[in-house]
Amino acid sequence: DLCENVLGLNNKLNLKELKTAPAAQKPAPVAEKVAAAAAAPAPASNGYTMEEVAKHNTESDCWVALNGEVLDVTDFLPEHPGGKLAIMTFAGKDASKEFNMIHPADVVEKYASDAVLGPVVEASAAPVAAAAAAPAAPTNGYTLEEVAKHNTDTDCWVALNGQVLDVTDFLPEHPGGKLAIMTFAGKDASKEFNMIHPADVVEKYASDAILGPVVEASAVAPAGASNNLAQPLLSDYSAKAAPAQWWGEERNTCDMHGPLGPSVWSYCAALCYFVWMFVLETLKTIFTVKNWKNISDKSGLTRSAIFMMVFVTIHALGNIHLFFGAIHFNAYAYFLNHPCPWSTLLLPVEIYLLAAGLLHVTVATVRTFKFKSMNSSVDQLWLFLTGSVLFVFLVVHLMQFRFVSEAAAPQYYFRSKWMYPFYCSSDDTSCQLVHFKDLYKMEMKYFESFGWVLFYEAGVIAFWSHMKEGIRKVIAAYAGIPRKYKSQAQFFGQLMAYVLGLLYFSYPLFSYFAPIKDWAKYDAAMPTPVEM
Structure with missing residues (x-):
């Protein structure tokens, strides 16, 4: 009678009758509930394991784990302000990290407390016979x-x-x-x-x-469980597991990874793949017309991005000459324009760079409006947002320096030579006296204004953030880097972004805090044009 009361069965159907009822007899409604409850997966230790949550990953049966709680959000799918797809992406999974980024801490308690099923628990070990x-x-x-x-x-x-x-x-x-x-x-x-x-x-x-x-799971006959409880579960641990750990002997040999060990070797290999990616993709960008398949294809972004990253790296290293004075800075710029006595290089490079930039902006804009929406989160639109800021910054920068004609710009006179450091002393008449746009003076003049310093630093931050995320995506998608080396290649990609960001960030600050105090003395130090 006690069992009948607990199960909710009345006296008209006792346990004995329930057990001996014909199979064709329709079960009572209460019995149906008991049978359904018995058939449903029971939560482990008054909660639900992640294995159980993972089974509920459809629109008609959708569970998610949030901050240690399991929620049944099936009925909430059509009502979600961010759309059904945003929830279905994490159906049957733990969505705590992404959820906490955009929701207040009490949103579940306020609006979805009835969806909470129980806590997330660890799966308990099953009996040996059941496992068999x-x-x-x-x-x-x-x-x-x-x-x-x-x-x-x-x-x-x-x-x-x-x-x-x-x-x-x-x-x-x-x-x-x-x-x-x-x-x-x-x-x-x-x-x-x-x-x-x-x-x-x-x-x-x-x-x-x-x-x-895809195959069906085949059932096997349960193996006879041994009654010998003296067998240790980890009897062969020292033979199998210990050597594979960091303290094991295998980690101190060169049989598998070479004398430098697995970590150093993997980073060296990743660095080679990383550099080769830039070399190969830059050559493909220059010498092949198949830089993209269609206007929304990602190859148009990747190729142009790698080509521009090569250029900004060379540009950043060249700007280091700013720290050493005007003749270092301007002589290097002159060399880039006249690397050989019989030709010029900078103009065709800049034309190609402009084409790569326009391709990058066009494809990025098309892909953003094709694959994103107003409901997309900020992190999904981050490249587009930082790219927009960077685009405005570059337009202003080019108008200040590149698009200024040489006739309208201040001139810098020096004696040039075709070897590093690309200049001679002012009294060395064996070197040709040349003149070039005084980029050093133009830059130092602009950065006398703290407003321009702030503008350029904001542009550098946008560039750094854009490059850091962009190179992460490029490496992740690049098939030429084996998967086992991708994490190490990502390290070099992020290192590259941080180094370039710090270099570009330092130039405006240096110009502002170490200005030219006497421009008349600066002009007098140059060889006179009469000597030409």
Whole structure:
């Protein structure tokens, strides 16, 4: 009777009758609830594991984990101000980090307290017999249960028409944006994929991403559990696990990684791949016309970005001459315009650089309006926002320095030679006396104003932020760098962005705090034009 009261069964249907009822008899409504409750997955330790949450990743059954709590947000999907897709991207996952970036701390308590199911808990170890009875993973393919485990942007699998694909490296290259793929990460996306893609698109462009077929999980007979409790779980730990740790002997040998060890070798290899990426893509940009496939294709961004990064690196290193005085600075600028006695170089380079910049701006704008929306978060639009600031800054900078005619600019006279440091002493008549636009004087004059210093520093910050995020995306999408070296290559990319940012940031400050106090003396130090 006590059990009947707990289960909510009345006296008209006792436990004995329930047990012996015919199979064809329709169960009572209460019995249906009991059976459904028994069939549902039970939460572990008064909560829900992330494995359980991961199973609820569809529009009709959508759970997410937020700050240690599990929420059923199925009914909230059509009401979400940011759109259904924003939630479905994290269906069956922990969305705490992204959620906390844009929501107040009490938003769940205020508006969705009824959606909270319970806390997130760790999965408890199952009995040995139960583990033995679990379905065995097939050896000739992948089950959808296995696919579901790979649902992050660093490990992304999808199922398409009976095939399992690892699309992790393709995420930043997808013309429709990363979010379109991440919505179906760890799921079967065949229906949605076939609606908008040709039948042979995977075979043509992503055949190397195919891991194998989708198969059903095959059940195996439960193995007999041993009653010998004396067997230690880690009996072979010292033989198998310890040597692989950092203190093990294998880490002190050169058999696998060479005498420098795995870390140094991986960074050296990554640096070689990183430099080769710049060399190869710059050569491709100059000597091939296939720099983009269509106006919204990402190759138009990548090629032009790498070419411009090479230029700004050379430009930043050249500006170091600013610290050593006018003749160093102007002689280097003159050399860039006259690297050989019979030719000029800077003009064609600047024309090509202008073409690369226009291509970069055009493709970036088209892609932003094609793949983003007003509901996109600031971090998704960050490259567009910083790029817009950088574009305005560059227009002003070019009007101040590059677009000023040599006749209208102040002239700097010095004796030039075609070897470093590209100038001779003023009394060395063996060197030709030449004149060039006095870029040093123009720069120092502008930066006498603190307002211009602030303007340039704001532009440098926009440049640094834009380059830092841009080079991260370029390296992540670049197929020429093996995946195992990408994290080390990212280190060099970020290091490059920080070094260039600091260099450009220092020039206006140096000019402002170390100005030319006597411009008459500055002009008198130059050789006189009469000597020409």
